[in-house]
Amino acid sequence: MTPSKSSKDTTINSIEDLTYEQAFTELEAIVAALESEKKSLEESMTLFERSQMLVQYCARLLDQAELKVQQLSGESLTDLNLPA
Amino acid sequence: MIQLPLFQPPTWSVTDLTRYLRQKIEEDDVLQDLWVMGEVSNFSRPASGHLYFTLKDASASLRCVMWRPNALRQSYLPLDGDAVEVHGSLSVYETGGVYQLYADTIRPTGEGLLYQEFLRLKARLEAEGLFDPLRKRPISRWPRVIGIVTSPTGAALRDMLNTLRRRFPLVKVILAPTAVQGAEAPAGIIAALGALNQAIQPDTILLARGGGSIEDLWAFNDEGVARAIASSQAPVISGVGHETDFTIADFVADLRAPTPTAAAELATPNQDDLRLASSDLAERINRTILATLTETRWQLTDLGNRLQLFSPRSRLRSNLQRLDELSHRVVLAQVNMLRFQRLQLQNSEQRLAVLSPVSVLNRGYAMVLQPDGTLVHSVTQVNVGDPLDVRVSDGKFSARVTQGTTPED
Numbered sequence: 202m203t204p205s206k207s208s209k210d211t212t213i214n215s216i217e218d219l220t221y222e223q224a225f226t227e228l229e230a231i232v233a234a235l236e237s238e239k240k241s242l243e244e245s246m247t248l249f250e251r252s253q254m255l256v257q258y259c260a261r262l263l264d265q266a267e268l269k270v271q272q273l274s275g276e277s278l279t280d281l282n283l284p285a
Numbered sequence: 286m287i288q289l290p291l292f293q294p295p296t297w298s299v300t301d302l303t304r305y306l307r308q309k310i311e312e313d314d315v316l317q318d319l320w321v322m323g324e325v326s327n328f329s330r331p332a333s334g335h336l337y338f339t340l341k342d343a344s345a346s347l348r349c350v351m352w353r354p355n356a357l358r359q360s361y362l363p364l365d366g367d368a369v370e371v372h373g374s375l376s377v378y379e380t381g382g383v384y385q386l387y388a389d390t391i392r393p394t395g396e397g398l399l400y401q402e403f404l405r406l407k408a409r410l411e412a413e414g415l416f417d418p419l420r421k422r423p424i425s426r427w428p429r430v431i432g433i434v435t436s437p438t439g440a441a442l443r444d445m446l447n448t449l450r451r452r453f454p455l456v457k458v459i460l461a462p463t464a465v466q467g468a469e470a471p472a473g474i475i476a477a478l479g480a481l482n483q484a485i486q487p488d489t490i491l492l493a494r495g496g497g498s499i500e501d502l503w504a505f506n507d508e509g510v511a512r513a514i515a516s517s518q519a520p521v522i523s524g525v526g527h528e529t530d531f532t533i534a535d536f537v538a539d540l541r542a543p544t545p546t547a548a549a550e551l552a553t554p555n556q557d558d559l560r561l562a563s564s565d566l567a568e569r570i571n572r573t574i575l576a577t578l579t580e581t582r583w584q585l586t587d588l589g590n591r592l593q594l595f596s597p598r599s600r601l602r603s604n605l606q607r608l609d610e611l612s613h614r615v616v617l618a619q620v621n622m623l624r625f626q627r628l629q630l631q632n633s634e635q636r637l638a639v640l641s642p643v644s645v646l647n648r649g650y651a652m653v654l655q656p657d658g659t660l661v662h663s664v665t666q667v668n669v670g671d672p673l674d675v676r677v678s679d680g681k682f683s684a685r686v687t688q689g690t691t692p693e694d
Contacts, residue, residue, distance in 0.1 A: 221455050222427035225559070228566050235573040242581050249574045256567045263556050266454035270446060272437070273461045273477075276484055281437075281460055 216258050224262070228255045300379070307377035310384065316375040321347060321386060322394055323371075325363040330356070338363070340371060340386070348385035349373070355389045360529075368394040396499060403506050407533060410508070415515050421539045422520035424552065425488040430457045431552055432487035432519065434477040437462035441495040441524070441545035448549035453556055459485050465494040470504035475513040482518045489552045490517060492534060493524040493545035505532035514538055524548025646678040653684075664692050 216224065231252045235245065272281040297305075310316050323340035330336050334353035339346050349371060351359075363369050373388035410416065431449065435441050437460065449456060461481045463473035474492070481487055492514065494502065504510060505525045514521045514537040523538035524545040535541040542548035638644065642652060653661040654674045661667060671686045 220427075220429065221559075222429075225427075225563060228563060232566050232569050232573075235570060235577075240577070242577060245574060245577045249570060252567065252570045256563055259563045260560065262455060263560065268446065268450040268454045268456070268458060270458040270460065273432075273459050273480055273484060275480075278459065 216254055219255075219258070221259060221262050224255050224259050228252060228259070231255070299382075303377060303379045303382060306384070307379065310375050310377060313375075318372075318374065320370050320372050322369065323347065325367045325369055326365050328363060328365050330362075336362075336388075338365075340369070348378075348383055349388050350378075350385055351388040351391065359391060361392060363391060363393075370394050370396075399499060399503070403533070406506065406508055406511075407536065410511055410533065410537070415511060416536045420515070424520050424522065424540055426554065428453075428456050428488035428552060430459060430485060430487040432481035432485055432490040433458060433460045434463060434474060434481065434490060434492045435460070435494060435545070436465045439465065439495055441465075441493045444495075444544075444546045445491060445493060445524075445549040448546050449553060451556075452550065453553035453559075456553060459487060464504075466497065466501045466504055471507035471510050474504060474507075474510050478513045478517050478521070487519050490519045490521045491524060491545070491548045491552055492521050492538065493542075493548050494526065495545060496527040496530070499530075502526050502530055502532055505534040507533070510534055511537045522548045522551055643678070646676065649678075652676040654681075664690050 219227070231248050234240070235248060240248065270281045271278045321340060323342045323346075326339045326341055326346075328336070328338040334356055336349075336351040336356045338349050340349055341347070351373075356362075370392055371386060371388045372390040373386045375384060375386055377384045414420065433442065433445060435445070442460065446458065449458060459481065461477035463477040464470045465474065478490065478492070481490055492505075494505065502525055505523070511533045514523070514534055520539040521537075522540045522542055523532070523534045524542040524547055525532050525534055526544075528543035531541075540551055542551050646652065652675070654676060655661060655666070656672055656674065659666070661673065667673065667686045668690055669686050669688060673684045673686065674681050675684050
């Protein structure tokens with residue numbers, strides 16, 4: 202299969218492409234939407250599934266994150282490894 | 286005989302004189318608010334907590350006292366031989382017959398000059414509006430890239446990196462290394478700020494240095510550094526020295542942190558908080574969904590109940606019953622009809638039997654038929670010599686016409 206699905210994913214972002222901020226903001230929006238608006242059961246369940254994925258994704262981002270440190274000298278960046 | 290003068294000059298008691306001198310000194314505004322500089326000698330601090338020392342220079346000396354409450358407030362206490370500046374008021378210690386300086390502040394010489402310079406620059410930049418709260422840019426809540434301007438070898442860098450790693454390891458850190466003390470430090474700091482803004486455009490810049498003497502921190506009181514902070518595109522958080530140190534950089538910065546570690550904390554969300562926040566959101570979503578499901582299920586049950594009231598099933602049941610009845614009646618009607626028809630049939634049979642030619646034949650009549658089976662009931666139907674069949678009750682026989690083929694009148 203050719204990776205032609207990327208063009209379809211414009212409406213709902215693929216979770217893996219989100220930054221923590223985007224994922225968290227979307228999560229907040231889902232809560233707000235669920236708490237304030239009357240949603241159909243089907244819509245609610247879709248949002249619920251999405252929220253489950255977002256929560257897991259956020260936790261995974263934090264679990265797997267490793268601080269990246271680089272040094273700027275002139276215009277060039279080099280990795281900097283310092284003892285913690 | 287000695288002639289006594291008419292008006293003798295008054296004779297002072299020692300006490301009166303001393304008190305008089307003390308009044309004179311204490312009335313003099315200059316002597317009540319002065320800075321004196323000199324070298325410390327005979328410094329002593331007895332159990333009372335008061336400080337006693339002598340200030341001297343090449344050709345004079347001055348006794349000094351600092352009472353315990355003032356002594357406790359000093360961040361700096363001199364040693365013999367230190368060049369210091371002392372602030373206080375002059376008075377007389379009557380019992381000892383000495384005038385002395387009652388000190389309230391003591392600081393190393395030179396600090397005063399630096400401090401004057403600091404105040405002048407601060408006032409000028411403040412007048413220019415560089416410290417205006419309206420100028421302060423908001424600090425990004427979710428930084429992706431944090432620039433750090435500090436010494437690559439200092440403890441400050443290590444503290445900040447540890448803090449960032451602990452709080453928000455998702456962030457990317459770019460260090461723009463520079464000396465942070467010494468003559469070349471201001472130019473280095475300015476260049477580092479410029480390079481970060483130019484090449485990286487970080488979300489936040491941490492400008493930091495660990496604690497040190499006021500001279501060590503002096504680069505952060507440099508006017509050029511202040512202007513570089515003010516013109517930085519990225520908001521700058523300063524974390525210079527200890528909590529009690531305030532530099533010009535702190536005033537210009539968009540946010541002042543008391544220490545480098547605190548600067549890293551102010552620049553980032555705490556992942557513990559983030560985890561709590563997202564599990565809190567998850568919890569709220571669960572609650573809402575559960576409520577929706579419960580409500581939907583309840584609605585469904587309710588609808589089901591109401592539906593049962595209006596259900597066609599009961600109507601169907603009564604219809605079925607009615608159908609049953611009807612069909613029973615139909616069957617009954619049919620049976621009756623059949624019975625009636627059978628009776629009619631029997632009736633017809635009896636009537637038929639009465640009319641039947643057979644019974645007529647039985648009574649002795651005969652039927653005359655032509656060979657083609659046509660019944661002969663008129664003489665005109667036959668001619669002499671025609672063959673005929675004659676049917677009687679128990680069979681038939683043949684005959685022939687001999688005469689009389691005209692009707693009788």
